Amino acid sequence: MAIIEMKNLWKEYGEQVVLERLNATVEEGEFVTIVGASGCGKTTFLKLLLGTEQATRGELLLDGQRLPAEPDESRGIVFQRYSVLNHLTSLENVMLGGELQSNRWLGISFGKTRRQLRKDALKMLESVGLGQAVDKYPHELSGGMQQRLALAQALIKKPRILLLDEPFGALDPGIRADMHTLVLTLWKEQKLTVFMITHDITEGFYLGTRLWVFDKPRLDPQAPDAYGARVTYDLPVGDCQSGTLSDINQNVGRTSRVLNDTL
Numbered sequence: 672m673a674i675i676e677m678k679n680l681w682k683e684y685g686e687q688v689v690l691e692r693l694n695a696t697v698e699e700g701e702f703v704t705i706v707g708a709s710g711c712g713k714t715t716f717l718k719l720l721l722g723t724e725q726a727t728r729g730e731l732l733l734d735g736q737r738l739p740a741e742p743d744e745s746r747g748i749v750f751q752r753y754s755v756l757n758h759l760t761s762l763e764n765v766m767l768g769g770e771l772q773s774n775r776w777l778g779i780s781f782g783k784t785r786r787q788l789r790k791d792a793l794k795m796l797e798s799v800g801l802g803q804a805v806d807k808y809p810h811e812l813s814g815g816m817q818q819r820l821a822l823a824q825a826l827i828k829k830p831r832i833l834l835l836d837e838p839f840g841a842l843d844p845g846i847r848a849d850m851h852t853l854v855l856t857l858w859k860e861q862k863l864t865v866f867m868i869t870h871d872i873t874e875g876f877y878l879g880t881r882l883w884v885f886d887k888p889r890l891d892p893q894a895p896d897a898y899g900a901r902v903t904y905d906l907p908v909g910d911c912q913s914g915t916l917s918d919i920n921q922n923v924g925r926t927s928r929v930l931n932d933t934l
């Protein structure tokens with residue numbers, strides 16, 4: 672059965688149509704990379720999957736059931752920046768989710784529960800290459816290390832779906848390459864289904880098993896918010912016709928000019 676199914680999904684903010692008529696099925700284990708013009712609704716789409724925003728029309732299903740209307744352990748997310756808390760060490764950041772779960776009010780656990788949380792967090796930090804940085808605070812970590820920490824924090828509750836919103840956008844190319852290796856390893860080891868936004872279509876083709884282009888097929892320059900974005904290309908990676916890439920760049924470029932001229 673599909674892990675995620677979208678049936679005629681729409682998201683509107685008042686008069687502004689952000690997403691319209693999304694229809695797709697995603698199987699468990701797919702790695703979907705998402706590209707598209709800035710402002711066309713990619714982050715909004717991840718928020719629908721996370722559960723912090725609700726669709727205004729249509730259905731979004733997880734395992735054939737309505738997706739829960741708030742975030743839960745089945746989905747983890749990493750943003751480009753600010754995913755971790757600056758006043759907590761790496762270890763405390765990764766333990767936080769479990770601490771809050773065991774004691775919602777104090778956010779602290781005790782005894783055996785705490786020992787288990789600590790053990791799991793140390794293992795997770797080790798698996799993202801931060802075994803030597805467990806007592807460091809985020810400001811003492813490089814950009815790449817902070818994103819490793821954000822990944823550890825997102826993965827500690829063993830989500831089935833990992834949502835990545837341009838997680839490597841602010842990193843240097845060399846560090847990005849290391850992060851690509853890490854994310855592919857975690858995806859395979861933990862059998863994740865991944866949705867990842869990137870501005871870099873090459874990165875999208877390299878990492879994904881499937882690439883989606885979000886774009887506005889109907890676009891009125893006088894009223895850019897009148898119509899929403901849709902998935903205009905749904906490409907199995909490795910099966911891209913010659914010319915497709917330049918078509919995508921041309922269309923996304925046109926949408927980007929209209930949306931960002933009016934922003």
Ligand SMILES: Nc1ncnc2c1ncn2[C@@H]1O[C@H](COP(=O)(O)OP(=O)(O)OP(=O)(O)O)[C@@H](O)[C@H]1O
Nearest residue numbers: 684687689707708709710711712713714715716868
């Ligand atoms: N909570 C909100 N209330 C009203 N409008 C919103 C809200 N969140 C997003 N929008 C609008 O929805 C549109 C899509 O925003 P979104 O952040 O999803 O785009 P994006 O494709 O992720 O952009 P970028 O690539 O620049 O991050 C924008 O016009 C934005 O202003």
